[in-house]
Amino acid sequence: MNERAGSTGTTRRPTLRDHQKQQTRRSLLECAKTLFVERGYAAVTIDDIVSAVGCGRATFYLHFSGKPDILQRIGAETMEQRAVTVYADLDAVLESGSRAEFARWMRRAVAWFEDNQAILPAWDEAVALEPEFRQIAKRAVSELPAAMPRYLARWGPDRQDEARLRIELLVSQLERFFTRWAVQGTIDSSADDAAEVLSDIWFPALLPPEHRPAPER
Known part of the structure; x- marks a missing residue:
């Protein structure tokens, strides 16, 4: 042959x-x-x-073209894993409409940060120092909603920007929480307690108004 x-x-x-x-x-x-x-x-x-x-x-x-490039390559698999395993999972959890499932997802999201804790400070430092890397990090976050097609569909074609912004704000708050909790040690809480409080904030915030449970009287 x-x-x-x-x-x-x-x-x-x-x-x-x-x-x-x-x-x-x-x-x-x-x-x-x-x-x-x-x-x-x-x-x-x-x-x-x-x-x-x-x-x-x-x-x-x-x-590699330089330090930002090699750090991007190091982080590429990590960020792809986040999109596939964390936010695709969130898409299914939100479709279930279960706050209990959402709280369990929140705990898994915190666990993802724990698993990748070692490299995250270098990522944050590069974002602060390198304009080139800032665009890489921005793109990594902005691409996460693409892993959530059912979530985007529920918000409808006229509210796609708002739907994406809500996911980007969720990511930002989770990153900031984890930095202060696990890296800096300035938040004193168990992971389970933090997941419950974060769920109280974010479960309703990610549901379009027409999908939110009616308040109890």
Whole structure:
């Protein structure tokens, strides 16, 4: 069988050089993540990263355009996971109309932050320092409503901007809560208690007025 790429449509088999490039890229990502977690974003230089890997700056720039780019690549899987597993889950929870289910979702959302706590301070630092990264972070948040088509449909075509804004504000409050609670230690609460209070605030706020339960008399 002819294995030549392009003549039969067969995908070219990876070469040893391809594997080496992939391994170098993985090593750069892993070392950069370790350094960002240990030292923060601003304190780490590209020279620190390539020194930890044992390669040169030219090799780094074959894979990444700079520090914001490599941090974006580190965060890409994390943020994609948030969209797929956290906010797609929220879409189903809101459709159920159950406040109890929403409170359980809120606890899972806090757990997601706990699982990714180590890298989040570097992400926040880069947002503050790098205009380029600020746009990356903005895009990561603005894309979350796309994981929630049923939620958007309930708000109707004339209220899409409001519906998206509500999700973006939810994300912002969760991020700020987690920073003050887990990173700074300035909020004294259990995760379960915080999830209950956040549910009181956000469960009705994410339902269009016509979908909200009637107040008890």
